[in-house]
Amino acid sequence: MIIDCHGHFTTVPASFRDWRARQVEFANDPAGAPPLADARIADDDIREAIGNGQLRLQKERGSDLTLFSPIAGLMSHHLGNERTSLEWAEVSNNLVRRVCDLFPDNFAPVCQLPQSPSAPPKNAVPELRRCVEDLGFVGCNLNPDPSGGYWTGKPMTDREWYPVYEALCELDVPAMIHVASSCNPCFHGTGAHYINADTAVFMQLLQGDLFKDFPTLRLVIPHGGGAVPYHWGRYRGMSLEVANRPLEGLLDNIFFDTCVYHHPGVELLTKVVPTSNVMFGSEMIGAVRGRDPATGEYFDDTKRYIDACEALDDADRHAIFEGNVRRVYPRLDRQLKARGL
Amino acid sequence: MIIDCHGHFTTVPASFRDWRARQVEFANDPAGAPPLADARIADDDIREAIGNGQLRLQKERGSDLTLFSPIAGLMSHHLGNERTSLEWAEVSNNLVRRVCDLFPDNFAPVCQLPQSPSAPPKNAVPELRRCVEDLGFVGCNLNPDPSGGYWTGKPMTDREWYPVYEALCELDVPAMIHVASSCNPCFHGTGAHYINADTAVFMQLLQGDLFKDFPTLRLVIPHGGGAVPYHWGRYRGMSLEVANRPLEGLLDNIFFDTCVYHHPGVELLTKVVPTSNVMFGSEMIGAVRGRDPATGEYFDDTKRYIDACEALDDADRHAIFEGNVRRVYPRLDRQLKARGL
Numbered sequence: 001m002i003i004d005c006h007g008h009f010t011t012v013p014a015s016f017r018d019w020r021a022r023q024v025e026f027a028n029d030p031a032g033a034p035p036l037a038d039a040r041i042a043d044d045d046i047r048e049a050i051g052n053g054q055l056r057l058q059k060e061r062g063s064d065l066t067l068f069s070p071i072a073g074l075m076s077h078h079l080g081n082e083r084t085s086l087e088w089a090e091v092s093n094n095l096v097r098r099v100c101d102l103f104p105d106n107f108a109p110v111c112q113l114p115q116s117p118s119a120p121p122k123n124a125v126p127e128l129r130r131c132v133e134d135l136g137f138v139g140c141n142l143n144p145d146p147s148g149g150y151w152t153g154k155p156m157t158d159r160e161w162y163p164v165y166e167a168l169c170e171l172d173v174p175a176m177i178h179v180a181s182s183c184n185p186c187f188h189g190t191g192a193h194y195i196n197a198d199t200a201v202f203m204q205l206l207q208g209d210l211f212k213d214f215p216t217l218r219l220v221i222p223h224g225g226g227a228v229p230y231h232w233g234r235y236r237g238m239s240l241e242v243a244n245r246p247l248e249g250l251l252d253n254i255f256f257d258t259c260v261y262h263h264p265g266v267e268l269l270t271k272v273v274p275t276s277n278v279m280f281g282s283e284m285i286g287a288v289r290g291r292d293p294a295t296g297e298y299f300d301d302t303k304r305y306i307d308a309c310e311a312l313d314d315a316d317r318h319a320i321f322e323g324n325v326r327r328v329y330p331r332l333d334r335q336l337k338a339r340g341l
Numbered sequence: 342m343i344i345d346c347h348g349h350f351t352t353v354p355a356s357f358r359d360w361r362a363r364q365v366e367f368a369n370d371p372a373g374a375p376p377l378a379d380a381r382i383a384d385d386d387i388r389e390a391i392g393n394g395q396l397r398l399q400k401e402r403g404s405d406l407t408l409f410s411p412i413a414g415l416m417s418h419h420l421g422n423e424r425t426s427l428e429w430a431e432v433s434n435n436l437v438r439r440v441c442d443l444f445p446d447n448f449a450p451v452c453q454l455p456q457s458p459s460a461p462p463k464n465a466v467p468e469l470r471r472c473v474e475d476l477g478f479v480g481c482n483l484n485p486d487p488s489g490g491y492w493t494g495k496p497m498t499d500r501e502w503y504p505v506y507e508a509l510c511e512l513d514v515p516a517m518i519h520v521a522s523s524c525n526p527c528f529h530g531t532g533a534h535y536i537n538a539d540t541a542v543f544m545q546l547l548q549g550d551l552f553k554d555f556p557t558l559r560l561v562i563p564h565g566g567g568a569v570p571y572h573w574g575r576y577r578g579m580s581l582e583v584a585n586r587p588l589e590g591l592l593d594n595i596f597f598d599t600c601v602y603h604h605p606g607v608e609l610l611t612k613v614v615p616t617s618n619v620m621f622g623s624e625m626i627g628a629v630r631g632r633d634p635a636t637g638e639y640f641d642d643t644k645r646y647i648d649a650c651e652a653l654d655d656a657d658r659h660a661i662f663e664g665n666v667r668r669v670y671p672r673l674d675r676q677l678k679a680r681g682l
Contacts, residue, residue, distance in 0.1 A: 144527075145527070149492070150491060150492065150493075151490070151491065151492075151525055151527040151528065152491075153527070154526065154527070155526055155527050184492055185495065185496055186485075186486070186492040186494070186495070186496050186541055186545065187492065187541055187544075188541075188544045188545070188547075188548055188583075190579070191544040191547065191548070191575070191576070191579050191583070192537075192540055192541040192544040192545075195540055195568045195572060196533075196537035196540055196541060196568075199533055199536055199537055199540075199568065200527055200528055200529075200533040200537060203528075203529045203532040203533040204527065204529070204533075206529075206532065207529055207532070223572075224571065224572070226568055227536045227537075227540065227567055227568030227571060229571065230565065230568060230570065230571035230601065230606050230609065231536060231564075231565070231601060231602065231603075231606060232603050232605070232606065233601070233602030233603025233604075233606060233629075233633070233640050234532070234601070234602045234603075234628060234629055234640070235532070236602075236603070236633065236640070237602060237628075237629030237630075237631055237633070237640040237641075238531070238532050238628065238629055240631055240634070241629065241630070241631055242529075242532070260571065260572060260574070260575070261572065261574030261575045261577075261578060262572075262573050262574025262575075262577070262613070263574075264573070264609050264612050264613050265571050265572060265573065265574060265609070267609075268571065268605050268606070268608075268609045271605050272603070272605050287575060287578075287579065288574075288575055288578030288579055288582065289578075289582070290578055290581055290582055292574070292577065292578070293581070299574050299575070299577070299578040300578075
C-alpha cells in the first residue's frame with residue numbers, strides 16, 4: 001500500500017475561495033458577512049474537483065491513499081480575526097471530511113486549526129478535538145507563524161504551545177508543521193516561506209528540550225525538512241554544540257516527508273536521514289504543477305524519485321511508503337486495519 | 342591555488358566586541374560613547390588571533406588565500422542607529438584591512454556595509470567606495486534584512502536597492518548576500534536566519550527581473566545557497582511557472598559557495614548546480630566549530646568534502662577552488678596577477 005502523507009484540497013471550486021474572500025472582507029462587520037450556507041459545495045462539484053485532480057494523479061502515479069487537508073495557503077491565519085479563523089477552519093475541515101466520505105478508499109482527513117496571531121495557541125484545541133474525536137481525523141496541520149511571514153509570535157518550544165501538544169499526545173495524533181500563505185513581500189509563499197518555516201522550526205526544536213516534556217509528541221516537518229537534510233552536517237554539529245546531544249536524539253519525534261522535487265534531493269534525504277524518519281509525500285497539485293521539460297515528467301511526482309533510489313531495499317521502501325506513516329498516524333492505522341488493510 | 346571565498350574575522354579579541362557593546366549602549370548618548378581609539382587592536386593581538394585561528398587552519402587544511410570580512414553576526418545592523426552602523430563598519434573594515442596588510446599572502450579584504458533599518462540602502466555606497474577605491478577591497482557583504490530577522494524591509498529587487506547595484510557594477514565587485522545576527526527568537530542566527538535568508542533572496546531574484554537592469558551584477562549566495570540546491574527541482578519548476586524563464590537564466594549572475602558541512606550536501610551541490618557557479622568556501626571558525634565524532638574531522642573543513650566528490654574532474658576542481666572566484670572577483674584577480682600569481 002502506498003500512502004501519500006501530504007496532500008491539500010488545492011482544487012476547491014472557485015466559489016469556495018470567493019466565500020473566504022468575502023468572509024475576510026466582512027471580518028469586522030458580521031452583518032455583511034456571507035452566510036455559512038453559501039460555502040456549501042455540491043457533492044458533484046467535489047467529485048469533479050477531486051476526480052479530475054488528486055484522484056486522477058493518484059491513479060496515474062500509482063499511489064493508493066492520501067492524507068488530505070485543507071489548502072495550506074488559504075488557511076491564512078493572519079487574515080480576519082479569531083472568529084473568522086474558527087469559522088473558516090470548521091468550514092474547511094467539514095469539506096475535507098466530505099471528500100473522505102465520498103472517496104473513503106483514497107483519502108484520510110487531516111485538519112487545519114483555527115489559529116490567529118491575536119489568540120493563544122490553546123484556543124485551537126477545541127476544533128482539534130472536534131475533528132479527531134467526532135469526525136475521525138487522523139492528524140492536523142499546525143502553523144508555527146500565524147502572522148504570515150513576520151514571525152512576531154513565540155518559538156514552538158514556548159510554553160504557550162504546550163496545551164496543543166498536550167492534546168496531540170492525549171489524542172495520539174501527530175502535527176505537520178505547516179505555514180499558510182505569506183503576506184511579507186520578502187517571502188514568496190511556496191518558494192521561501194514554506195521552506196524557511198520548516199528549517200526555522202527544526203532549529204527551534206534542536207535548541208529546545210520539548211521532547212523531554214512530551215516524549216510521545218510526533219511532528220512532521222514537510223517539504224523534505226526545508227533545508228535541514230542538505231545541511232545535515234551543520235545540524236549534527238550544532239546539536240552537539242548548542243544542545244549537547246546528538247542530533248539523532250530528536251528522531252523519535254521528528255519526521256520528514258519527501259516533497260523534494262528532483263531525484264538528487266530525494267536521494268540525499270534518504271541517504272542522510274534514517275529510513276524510519278522519512279515518509280512518502282508529494283503535496284501534488286501544489287507549489288509546482290508543471291512538467292520538467294527535460295524529462296516530460298511532473299516535478300511533483302515524488303514517487304518516481306524514491307523508486308529511482310537504488311540504495312533503498314524493500315524494507316526501506318515499505319517503511320517510506322506505508323510503515324512509517326501508519327506508525328506516526330496510529331489512528332490511520334486503526335482505520336485501515338478495521339477495513340482489513 | 343586554493344581560494345576560500347568565505348571567511349570572517351570571528352576570532353577578534355574580546356576588547357573589540359566589548360567596544361561594540363559599549364558603542365551600541367551609548368548609541369543615543371554620544372557623549373558617553375567609547376572613544377574610537379579604544380577600538381584599536383595592537384598588531385601583536387591581530388597576529389595572535391589570526392595565527393592561532395584562520396591562518397593555522399588554512400595551513401592545516403591546505404588552502405592558500407581567504408576572502409576575509411568582518412564577523413557577520415556582529416554586523417548587527419538592527420542595533421544602534423545609522424551613525425553607529427557607519428562608525429562600526431569603518432572600524433571593522435579598517436581592522437580587516439590591517440589583517441590583510443599583516444598577512445598579504447593569506448587574506449584579501451571584503452567589507453561590511455553601514456546599513457540600518459531606518460536608512461535607505463544607498464547610504465551604504467560611500468563606505469563601499471572608500472573600501473574598494475581607497476583601500477583595495479575586492480567585494481562586500483550585503484545584508485538583505487537589516488531588521489535582524491523581522492524582514493520589515495523591501496525585497497532586494499526593489500528599486501531602493503538599485504544605487505547599491507549601480508555602484509557594485511561600476512566598481513566591478515560582487516556582493517555576498519549575508520545577514521547579520523537575529524534578534525527574532527523564532528530564528529536562531531546561524532541555524533535558521535542565515536540559511537533562510539539565502540533561500541528567501543534567491544527566490545526574490547527568481548521572481549524578479551533584476552539582472553535585466555544589471556546584466557553584469559554578481560551576487561554570491563552563501564551557505565551552499567541555503568535550501569536552494571536541495572530543492573533545485575522546485576526552483577526549476579517555479580522559475581518556469583512564476584517567471585517564464587529557465588532557472589539557468591539566473592546563472593550568469595548568481596553564485597553559491599560550498600559552506601555545507603557534510604559530504605552528501607556538497608556532492609548534491611556540485612551535481613545539480615553547474616560547476617561554473619560553485620566557489621569553494623568554508624566560513625571556518627564560524628557556525629560549527631567542532632569535530633564530527635564519527636570521523637574526528639572538523640565539520641567546517643569543506644575542502645575535504647569537495648576532494649571526495651568523485652564526479653569532479655581536474656577542470657571542475659580548478660574552477661571551484663580558484664577559477665570561478667577570480668572571475669567573480671576581478672579585483673582579486675588583478676591583485677593576484679600583479680603578484681605574479
